[in-house]
Amino acid sequence: MTGEVLPREFYNRDTVEVARDLLGKVLRHGSTAGVIVETEAYLGGDDLAAHSAHGLTSRTRVIFGPPGHAYVYLIYGVYECLNLIAEPEGKAGCVLIRALVPTEGIELMRSRRVKARRLEDLASGPGKLTAALGISRTHNGADVTQGELTVHASLATSVPEIVTSPRIGITKCADWPLRFYVPGNRFVSRG
DNA sequence: GGTAGGATGGGCT
DNA sequence: GCCCATCCTACCC
Numbered sequence: 001m002t003g004e005v006l007p008r009e010f011y012n013r014d015t016v017e018v019a020r021d022l023l024g025k026v027l028r029h030g031s032t033a034g035v036i037v038e039t040e041a042y043l044g045g046d047d048l049a050a051h052s053a054h055g056l057t058s059r060t061r062v063i064f065g066p067p068g069h070a071y072v073y074l075i076y077g078v079y080e081c082l083n084l085i086a087e088p089e090g091k092a093g094c095v096l097i098r099a100l101v102p103t104e105g106i107e108l109m110r111s112r113r114v115k116a117r118r119l120e121d122l123a124s125g126p127g128k129l130t131a132a133l134g135i136s137r138t139h140n141g142a143d144v145t146q147g148e149l150t151v152h153a154s155l156a157t158s159v160p161e162i163v164t165s166p167r168i169g170i171t172k173c174a175d176w177p178l179r180f181y182v183p184g185n186r187f188v189s190r191g
Numbered sequence: 192g193g194t195a196g197g198a199t200g201g202g203c204t
Numbered sequence: 205g206c207c208c209a210t211c212c213t214a215c216c217c
């Protein structure tokens with residue numbers, strides 16, 4: 001079910017294009033993997049919801065760095081969220097991975113997500129999927145075009161339809177249509 | 192079926 | 205000191 005690793009050129013584009021094209025791709029970490037069914041774009045410039053909105057700091061350095069790397073941060077002191085860096089080096093832009101359909105290593109994912117009762121609960125949220133795949137802040141800055149954490153083309157057919165909506169859980173730029181998901185897919189965090 | 196509230200730590204003003 | 209790109213539990217229909 002897993003095709004070739006996506007090359008760096010895939011990420012070296014407009015953030016919204018990358019966010020839409022990541023739907024249907026396979027996120028892999030070690031022996032666990034899942035199909036991406038929900039993403040959000042966080043832009044440079046005047047997108048005040050983005051961590052990069054207030055410029056280059058030690059935390060946001062990765063977001064301004066080269067495309068095809070991971071930005072992983074701690075949210076609410078509890079959960080970790082995975083982003084993939086888009087846009088050429090020097091320009092901010094990243095894509096939050098919000099939900100996966102678990103496809104490989106499901107028993108290992110269950111052992112990391114003991115509280116998840118149903119298969120749909122394993123990776124249907126940004127904090128859930130990092131726990132399920134074993135992704136943490138140690139992966140911040142990692143190159144996702146090689147190594148343990150990678151994104152692949154899918155051998156299945158591409159996603160038939162994409163729905164656009166406002167992003168979840170933010171207060172600034174709350175009406176910007178930068179969330180993308182596969183409609184009707186039961187692994188999406190919110191239909 | 193639904194939602195209100197708490198956990199918990201790091202980044203930035 | 206305040207603000208979070210979340211998730212889970214308890215409790216209420």
